[in-house]
Amino acid sequence: MRVTNQMMINNVIQYIDEIKNRIDATQEQIASTKKFQTPSDDPITASTCLQLKSSLSISEGYQNTANTISDWMATTDFNLEQLSVLARKASNIVLSGLNGTIDAAERKSSLANEINEMLHQAIDIGNSKFQNSYIFAGVRVDQPAFVLIDEDTIKYQGISKEMMRSIGQNSKVIMNIDGNDTITPLIQALIEARNNLATNNTSDLPGTLDKIKTALETLTAARTENGTRMRQIETSISNMEKSDIAIHAILSSKEDTSMAEAYSLLASQENTYQAVLEVGSRTLSALNLFDYMN
């Protein structure tokens, strides 16, 4: 084959061009820390990466939900505990009211007042909020759960309904404890206790004491249930976190540049470039027969 001057020059230019393109691609991989810049560089991996990112986003949503509910439940737990403490104190006071050494005046002035104080505390706790939502008002989270209509009547104005939240594709959890079932008995028992103490009605006091004790049991049961749900959520959060780490690892192996590999590739490409330049310059400045004729 005849090798013409143009062929040699074109080839030199083409080789330089090719190696420069390769160096450029490697540099881009290093600078962007990504193996590919556009989906067409690697259509299949790019599509897999998008899927992985989507599943990370789904899991992020469930984790957001789980974290929100977990905080809600912690608030619920704290308030139920406060109510239990209140109930225990109230039963002690009623018990001391049953004691024969105390007279009617004292029952009325000190004990009934103390119970009344507790009644208002219990209502306040029943109306406690988490991020602007009344936690014991069922699905009517924008209004206080309990209102004292008059001295003797408590009204529950929430809507008793389970608030279901998804914390996984097929896993739902009830986030709220129903205020009406859990707290109303205590409030009513406290009203009764205050009235009996105020009117010195000692004969009905043992019945009231039983009611307070039952209310305490209801509270404890609700707290246990809430605790169980909290543990379920904690487990699912930690599972999701574990699977996120795994997905992140896969994603990184698919799309992130391996720096060590890229740098050594770049170094070898730079050597090739030097060599191509060297050979190219010799080709271009090569003498031809004209230089030797005279």
Add this chain to the structure above:
Amino acid sequence: MPTLSSGINIALQAILSQSQSIEITEHNVANVDTKGYHRQKASLTARVANPSVSYDLGYSAGQMGAGVTVDRIQRFSLDFFDGRFRSVSADTKSWEYQGEILSQIESTLSDLTDDGLSPKLDQFWLSWQNLASDPTNSTIRTEVMNDAASLCEKFNRNAQQLVVFRQDQNLTLENHVSEINSLAKSIASLNAEISRVIGVNQQPNDLLDQRDLALDRLAELTGAVSSTQANGEVIVSINGHVLVTGRDSLTLKTEPDPDPKNIGVDRIVWEKDSSVFTPAGGEVEGILKVRDFYIPNQIAALNDMAKNIVTEVNKIHTQGYCLDGSKGGDFFASDGLTALEIKLADGLEPEKIAAAGAPDTAGEVEVGNSENAELMVALRQQKIPGLKNLTFNEYCNGMMSELASTVSQANTNGIQHTIVLKALGEQRESVSGVVLDEEAANLAKSQKAYQAAARVMNAYDELLDLVINRMGLVGR
């Protein structure tokens, strides 16, 4: 009978022929870098011998050589290589153009960044999921609206860009058409000149170079093929339609496409009968393929997705209840059913997002209820019948993959064809290119021959001197 004057003539012919050889070598050297130049060579032959009358008279032998002459100026080319080269270069250019335009589209759609359609979709679902966990939170409600608006805007922008991409090709096509027209015209006039020169038995070598260059370019543009006639003219045709015959050429023009699907898009027609021009390859084919096939496909897929997202989301949203207890309205505007038009419903406000399911007691307002938002979240992983039974994200992913593999296929084909084209180009160059060393050797050869002929001339000069000045001086 050999005569002194005929000897001088032989020497003169040699000198003239060799100096023409040298000039042709010069021409080659001068054009060593000229595009499309085919090297030339003086083809020397012995002149027709004189049937010597003197043989009959017994003075000498007959059929004595009469020296050298330049028979013709040879041009090194192989038509077979030209045909192969042009057909491959048409394919190469077509793929290169497809790859180039599609790559531009791909980078504008920026599917891999956070600005891609798939991440926007993820973000939309994520904010619904957040709303489901905290339906009264007004910040989250605003976020749902913002993320939905940004999803709509992404749809609008993608569709808009694709439409503009189609229209942007008008200018390129117009330039290409005027280039094709001027090439056709110059081939026709070269045809005329070439057939004239051949008619008087000369070699129109440099005109042929020009015409070959024009044919190369025409093949790159349109995949045009040519066939050479006995009189040296070429007939050029594109996809079976004649472009140049003899001294006549047809012209192409661009005009707005009457098809309602192609508003703002030009088409190419033959000026003579307004029939639609179809290229057989080349840059024009590459542009048209992307413009009229790949981009409309992408737009159609975007539209399908936009339409389904509007109807499916609205179907769920209208079943739900707002913060004030009223029934939910449309979430997306129900008349924006294409990617270009999709937008949020007029009057949608954060508190009008229907996150709640139906209340147990009619008329009650269940603000903490997020059953409907949960349904919306579930939509994310539902197979949508209108989208080939894929989820929204899967469909979106499929759209991206399809574009990506088209781009990568076009690029790969472009590279492979370039390799073949380079090999063919080298074969062609190997036949017709100028090698300086060779020219130097030829130059030396002709130079020596010239010098020798000059010496011969000298010898005759001396002989004549002898005859004229010194013969017949006996006794002077």
